[in-house]
Amino acid sequence: MAPSARAEKAFSYMNATLGISKEQVKPVLINLLRVYEGNWELIEDENYRTLIEAYLDSEKDKAVEGERKPNGSGEGGQKSTGEPFLVDVDGDLVLSIMDSSSKMFSAEDKKPSSKVFEQKNIKRSQTFTEDDRPQTSSQALHSTASEAKKISSLPRGSTKGRESDHEKASSAGHRGRFEMNPVKPRAKKPKLLNSTNNAGDLCVKPPSNQDLQSKNLVPACINDTRAYNGSITIGSSSRLEEVKISLNCDSALAGLNFSIPDLAVVMKFMDRKYLSSSKTADPQFSTAKLLNDLCSIFLKLGIRKGSNSNLANSNTLQYASEEERKPFNFISDMTKGSEKVKISLIDEFGGETLPKFNYIPCNIIYQSAIVSISLARISDEGCCSDCSGNCLSSSLPCACARETGGEFAYTPQGLLKEEFLTACATMKTEPKDHHFVYCQECPLEKSKNEYMPERCKGHMVRKFIKECWRKCGCDMLCGNRIVQRGIACKLQVFLTREGKGWGLRPLEDLPKGTFVCEYVGEILTNMELYDRIMHESGNDRHTYPVTLDADWGSEKGLKDEEALCLDATYNGNVGRFINHRCYDANLIDIPVEIESPDHHYYHLAFFTNRNVSAYEELTWDYGIDFDDEDHPIKAFRCSCGSAFCYDKKQKG
Numbered sequence: 001m002a003p004s005a006r007a008e009k010a011f012s013y014m015n016a017t018l019g020i021s022k023e024q025v026k027p028v029l030i031n032l033l034r035v036y037e038g039n040w041e042l043i044e045d046e047n048y049r050t051l052i053e054a055y056l057d058s059e060k061d062k063a064v065e066g067e068r069k070p071n072g073s074g075e076g077g078q079k080s081t082g083e084p085f086l087v088d089v090d091g092d093l094v095l096s097i098m099d100s101s102s103k104m105f106s107a108e109d110k111k112p113s114s115k116v117f118e119q120k121n122i123k124r125s126q127t128f129t130e131d132d133r134p135q136t137s138s139q140a141l142h143s144t145a146s147e148a149k150k151i152s153s154l155p156r157g158s159t160k161g162r163e164s165d166h167e168k169a170s171s172a173g174h175r176g177r178f179e180m181n182p183v184k185p186r187a188k189k190p191k192l193l194n195s196t197n198n199a200g201d202l203c204v205k206p207p208s209n210q211d212l213q214s215k216n217l218v219p220a221c222i223n224d225t226r227a228y229n230g231s232i233t234i235g236s237s238s239r240l241e242e243v244k245i246s247l248n249c250d251s252a253l254a255g256l257n258f259s260i261p262d263l264a265v266v267m268k269f270m271d272r273k274y275l276s277s278s279k280t281a282d283p284q285f286s287t288a289k290l291l292n293d294l295c296s297i298f299l300k301l302g303i304r305k306g307s308n309s310n311l312a313n314s315n316t317l318q319y320a321s322e323e324e325r326k327p328f329n330f331i332s333d334m335t336k337g338s339e340k341v342k343i344s345l346i347d348e349f350g351g352e353t354l355p356k357f358n359y360i361p362c363n364i365i366y367q368s369a370i371v372s373i374s375l376a377r378i379s380d381e382g383c384c385s386d387c388s389g390n391c392l393s394s395s396l397p398c399a400c401a402r403e404t405g406g407e408f409a410y411t412p413q414g415l416l417k418e419e420f421l422t423a424c425a426t427m428k429t430e431p432k433d434h435h436f437v438y439c440q441e442c443p444l445e446k447s448k449n450e451y452m453p454e455r456c457k458g459h460m461v462r463k464f465i466k467e468c469w470r471k472c473g474c475d476m477l478c479g480n481r482i483v484q485r486g487i488a489c490k491l492q493v494f495l496t497r498e499g500k501g502w503g504l505r506p507l508e509d510l511p512k513g514t515f516v517c518e519y520v521g522e523i524l525t526n527m528e529l530y531d532r533i534m535h536e537s538g539n540d541r542h543t544y545p546v547t548l549d550a551d552w553g554s555e556k557g558l559k560d561e562e563a564l565c566l567d568a569t570y571n572g573n574v575g576r577f578i579n580h581r582c583y584d585a586n587l588i589d590i591p592v593e594i595e596s597p598d599h600h601y602y603h604l605a606f607f608t609n610r611n612v613s614a615y616e617e618l619t620w621d622y623g624i625d626f627d628d629e630d631h632p633i634k635a636f637r638c639s640c641g642s643a644f645c646y647d648k649k650q651k652g
């Protein structure tokens with residue numbers, strides 16, 4: 001749509017929904033277009049939320065300005081003359097700027113918003129009169145946004161984003177961090193401090209509060225010097241703000257066309273421009289966080305490298321504990337070259353010791369497990385020795401598709417078929433009675449109590465994928481050989497924020513049905529696992545072993561050595577880092593038959609059950625009964641964050 005048409009649409013919307021005239025909206029719109037560099041999407045988003053906010057802010061600015069200058073004159077008694085106007089240049093709506101002597105905008109006009117400053121201070125005075133107790137800046141902003149809601153009768157949802165945006169900005173950082181100096185030094189160029197001060201801060205020397213108050217630019221009630229130090233703090237390390245990133249816009253301010261933009265808007269713009277649109281960043285990522293992290297890293301590295309004498313007189317040393325001085329961990333390939341792809345490990349907080357385990361790319365028998373792998377056990381009917389090339393491209397599915405109902409489980413693109421995925425998921429989430437088999441003598445119960453085992457609690461009969469294997473005539477690139485070819489997507493082990501320990505995430509978007517990895521570990525009998533658990537101290541166990549329980553009930557007298565499980569505690573692959581999520585995990589585990597036609601032993605493969613974005617944590621529903629006090633492995637306190645979390649203790 002042509003920019004002028006977009007402008008007309010915005011005017012109509014504002015008029016129709018809020019009764020605001022075109023004349024009133026126009027200067028605000030022009031301002032926003034300038035701030036957002038003509039990016040209409042940012043303005044049109046969520047029913048013109050940003051435009052509505054900016055309009056309300058401009059109204060508030062006018063009211064404040066009116067109070068400051070009862071005679072209505074601008075600073076120095078000059079009124080800004082003329083109206084800014086939009087012109088359509090080659091299809092782009094651009095702001096017409098007159099020469100500097102005509103000054104299209106006064107500094108106030110150009111200021112997109114001073115809401116951060118004003119809201120905080122409005123709230124501050126309210127806070128002390130209302131309940132005598134200071135609030136955090138996010139609380140303050142929250143309350144102010146609600147006030148805006150009251151006065152504006154905005155369409156539903158229009159203030160919602162506003163609150164959360166502000167909260168995001170303030171909670172991502174430190175209290176009051178995103179304040180900026182609302183007073184724009186104008187003709188007078190601010191003096192510079194020494195290029196670096198003691199705090200390593202490059203900043204503009206602040207005008208004193210007295211100066212500001214004498215110019216009637218700051219309400220007298222304000223006494224927080226941090227808010228008026230003249231430099232614009234755009235990020236800082238946590239805690240005491242020892243390291244800050246300040247913007248020095250001294251020379252820009254000296255120019256005629258520059259006024260300090262609202263920092264929250266700048267951050268939002270950066271987020272949208274560089275993060276939301278790119279697929280390479282964590283959805284949680286924000287510019288504000290980036291800048292704060294940069295400060296924290298700077299602080300940590302500085303403390304490690306510098307001599308203590310640098311900080312000897314500083315309080316900051318008090319919390320520079322050994323724990324905090326640990327370096328950030330980054331391992332470019334934690335698989336030690338044993339996978340086709342490198343899998344990095346990163347600890348962005350620098351406080352965690354590396355996981356102690358041995359990386360193995362495929363399962364290994366620990367000791368007594370019986371896993372019969374022999375070509376002789378694979379009958380000619382159970383494989384496709386007559387095939388060649390890619391089984392998926394032949395007109396009739398070969399014998400290897402029999403297990404999956406005569407259709408291959410995979411699409412030609414190498415994804416798990418939608419129907420198959422749905423059927424597996426439904427069996428897991430809504431199992432029916434007929435999905436269970438019961439052992440006469442359950443090896444699982446026997447492993448818990450050899451002499452007086454309890455009755456079998458039932459084992460689910462699961463759907464299997466069967467892949468082509470060595471006896472098959474097709475080649476290794478056959479579309480029915482996905483899991484056996486190993487990990488193909490870009491993955492990273494990372495330290496989670498929620499206290500779940502390490503987790504796994506993809507570094508690229510993964511479509512629904514993508515094979516991610518297997519759960520690889522030592523193949524143990526259940527008896528061996530039970531012994532292992534009994535001899536461990538509670539702290540040793542940070543993984544959750546997987547019981548391979550397929551087909552148990554279908555045979556009589558299953559031997560203990562055939563009742564198997566996978567334990568990745570000491571030897572495992574990246575699958576051991578996949579954390580649990582109740583109900584709405586993004587991975588599903590599906591048994592895969594490759595080299596062994598019996599179902600005592602099989603591979604457990606993880607597939608995405610929906611599209612997963614790059615950097616989104618990969619999770620799997622372990623199927624834990626959090627109320628089962630008798631289970632040999634004590635269930636962890638779940639921090640999955642799902643709205644459907646079944647851990648009642650966590651909720652309570």
Ligand SMILES: C[S@@+](CC[C@H](N)C(=O)[O-])C[C@H]1O[C@@H](n2cnc3c(N)ncnc32)[C@H](O)[C@@H]1O
Binds near residue numbers: 502541542637640
């Ligand atoms: C298979 S491991 C996952 C990797 C593990 N986070 C690590 O750092 O090695 C399972 C263990 O991770 C932790 N864990 C997994 N999911 C969790 C969750 N939703 N909440 C809390 N802890 C979790 C528990 O300690 C659990 O025993």
